[in-house]
């Protein structure tokens with residue numbers, strides 16, 4: 001185990017770990033027959049590995065790492081489309097740094113930049129707006145990427161561009177939503193999940209009710225969690241308590257940041273600018289109905305797919321994944337990263353083959369950096 | 379990339395665009411206050427907010443801000459975010 005972080009409050013952590021162990025014992029959980037809890041958010045995955053929570057909790061608890069890293073679930077075809085836009089000499093392509101190393105079929109954005117494309121890493125879509133204001137002769141495209149936490153930022157930026165009449169700004173929209181892939185996983189007969197730790201910052205925007213279907217239709221508990229280690233332990237305990245007591249509810253461990261009904265301004269901006277796509281392709285999960293967002297026709301001038309005639313706006317597109325990569329099986333929790341034949345060989349954080357190895361929120365990168373879960377620790 | 383970082387709102391910079399100045403770990407950065415602007419903008423000055431990709435997304439109290447910042451440092455996220463802010467500033471000049 002490398003670089004595992006100390007707890008700020010070790011005593012509180014010990015107490016929570018002991019109570020988790022009691023609940024696990026009460027449920028008869030063992031390594032052979034574990035309680036399987038999926039943390040949906042990539043930030044949680046990172047925190048679990050960083051603090052070694054997978055090793056510290058009772059051996060009857062198994063963390064299944066969910067599809068909540070937006071960089072990791074981005075299909076290769078979308079990266080190719082980014083590169084295609086960026087290589088247009090009229091374009092200044094702006095992106096979050098996380099997306100730079102995601103491999104495409106031909107090249108990553110990083111390689112495209114090295115080859116001369118004008119690609120700029122920005123912190124915020126507001127930076128992209130400002131670049132557009134300062135470069136009226138160029139087309140500035142922002143790579144809109146992320147779940148509901150990030151979606152309001154591009155929605156508000158598009159509204160701002162429209163208000164200013166800025167015509168050289170557009171967004172290549174790859175925003176996706178959390179609930180649809182969870183439905184897919186719960187409908188998968190091969191998938192056995194006993195409960196969920198829900199994403200804190202996504203819920204800060206959408207509130208807790210979009211998860212109502214999890215207990216209602218599938219009888220599973222979900223606890224929306226903060227990302228500090230004690231938040232995570234507390235949330236795991238709340239999930240176990242629900243299982244012990246035969247309850248299945250949406251609970252909010254992170255109420256200090258997550259309002260029950262989300263953030264009204266953000267939700268209004270999202271609804272104004274975006275609508276669900278009929279379907280969107282996820283790396284490892286395939287096409288999922290109404291899982292992605294597209295820019296409404298009213299804002300078509302700001303839609304890079306329309307402006308450049310690429311992506312879902314193109315006539316035909318082909319989605320391919322790299323050979324010999326087990327990203328799909330790892331993403332759905334069917335395979336541990338170390339079992340992928342490419343892990344640490346053809347695929348490392350320096351030279352990623354699959355997207356799960358790119359971002360610090362990707363499960364393969366977390367395994368690589370911090371050493372794997374119990375299976376690997378022996 | 380979904381975690382955000384706590385910052386203190388120190389000034390309103392552009393009321394028409396709902397923009398303000400935030401101080402994040404000693405670094406100043408202009409952010410949008412749109413998502414937290416439920417009352418007069420001036421009331422936000424001095425308050426702490428969770429800032430995500432340049433947007434103040436939720437008000438938090440000072441104690442929460444300190445704890446969150448500590449957790450983010452532990453995860454290496456705080457450093458990454460500050461580096462991203464610097465990159466964003468450089469990108470405006472065409473240097474990144």
Ligand code: SF4
Nearest residue numbers: 325327340347354364
């Ligand atoms: S090790 Fe690389 S190729 Fe294998 S599943 Fe992980 S990201 Fe994909």
